[in-house]
Amino acid sequence: MSTLDAPARARLPVSDGRRPATGDGRPRHRAAPARRSRGRAARGVITGIERFAVHDGPGLRTVVFFKGCPLRCVWCHSPETQAARPQVMLRAERCLGCGACLDACASGAASMRPAGGPAVDRARCTVCGRCADGCPTEARSVAGERVEAVALLARLERDAVFHGASGGGVTFSGGEPLRQPAFLAALLDGCRQRGLDTAVETSGYAPWAAVEVASRADLVLFDLKLHDDARHREHTGVSNRRVLANFRRLASIHPRVRVRLPFIPGITDAPANVAAIGREAKTAGVAGVDLLPYHAAGSAKYLRLGQPYALSHLKPPTPESLAEARRLLEAIGLDVSIGGGG
Numbered sequence: 001m002s003t004l005d006a007p008a009r010a011r012l013p014v015s016d017g018r019r020p021a022t023g024d025g026r027p028r029h030r031a032a033p034a035r036r037s038r039g040r041a042a043r044g045v046i047t048g049i050e051r052f053a054v055h056d057g058p059g060l061r062t063v064v065f066f067k068g069c070p071l072r073c074v075w076c077h078s079p080e081t082q083a084a085r086p087q088v089m090l091r092a093e094r095c096l097g098c099g100a101c102l103d104a105c106a107s108g109a110a111s112m113r114p115a116g117g118p119a120v121d122r123a124r125c126t127v128c129g130r131c132a133d134g135c136p137t138e139a140r141s142v143a144g145e146r147v148e149a150v151a152l153l154a155r156l157e158r159d160a161v162f163h164g165a166s167g168g169g170v171t172f173s174g175g176e177p178l179r180q181p182a183f184l185a186a187l188l189d190g191c192r193q194r195g196l197d198t199a200v201e202t203s204g205y206a207p208w209a210a211v212e213v214a215s216r217a218d219l220v221l222f223d224l225k226l227h228d229d230a231r232h233r234e235h236t237g238v239s240n241r242r243v244l245a246n247f248r249r250l251a252s253i254h255p256r257v258r259v260r261l262p263f264i265p266g267i268t269d270a271p272a273n274v275a276a277i278g279r280e281a282k283t284a285g286v287a288g289v290d291l292l293p294y295h296a297a298g299s300a301k302y303l304r305l306g307q308p309y310a311l312s313h314l315k316p317p318t319p320e321s322l323a324e325a326r327r328l329l330e331a332i333g334l335d336v337s338i339g340g341g342g
């Protein structure tokens, strides 16, 4: 899952395109057998696909953003991925005032603000998408698309040429990919059949059966945000006990897990937290940590969804604080990157 973008590449060894090199003496991960029939049947909800991404695993990647997440991290830059169902988004600055959306809406949910710009009654909105289809400027849009795994795999396969040349692949992010385990399993199996390298980004907050699905990926990018459970509950809405238990168990069976630590000033950047997460990673046998510096690029999306953004006052971390966190983690014996391009 991607709660933050990352500005720079990490330094993981590039895989051979099919299976990762372990390099640490642990047994090479054995994936569950692929089942092509599941790929034909499985469907899921995504918010989009980003091509040529450089912050979500090694090389150039195609990132698929799943919709739905059980966490509510206050710094989340992708609030449109949090709700499981599609949602209408509004961009007032693009509205021409033409009224086409009002004519298109059969439920009476679409309206205009007295001061200009689109509005929606979300209690009445059925998210049919007709207003977005009729809007000439995308002032109205729908976040969330239901797709079949087999159709998505065909789109992903088209990018294989730039994956192969860069040591990249496909990353399943979100939102939380483990919220749609059957869909994710079909995609991972389908990618394997097509020779596409895979990564899964996850919060780790899921039943173990879903985490096992993620273990089929060549690389797992595992978020550890706050080691203190009370602070984790305060800033993400859930306990970290399940997250840590899943992390330890996954790291014991998968040769290539990398920790991602969203670096949020005043929330996750305390040296005690960074060191605790570093020790957690080291004890689990994980080789590296990506520090993901906070940015406010997602703040406008809250407005489009009609939701408040709690961190509008927050500035990105200073280079000095990032350098200090890097020193702390390297002293523990971890490979550290500023960003998530590992």
Ligand code: SF4
Pocket: 088, 104, 105, 106, 107, 108, 109, 110, 120, 124, 125, 126, 127, 128, 129, 130, 131, 132
């Ligand atoms: S998505 Fe459908 S129901 Fe909702 S405001 Fe648009 S047209 Fe109306």
Ligand code: SF4
Pocket: 094, 095, 096, 097, 098, 099, 100, 101, 102, 117, 118, 134, 135, 136, 137, 138, 139, 140
């Ligand atoms: S269709 Fe689009 S541009 Fe026209 S009034 Fe509706 S939101 Fe504004």
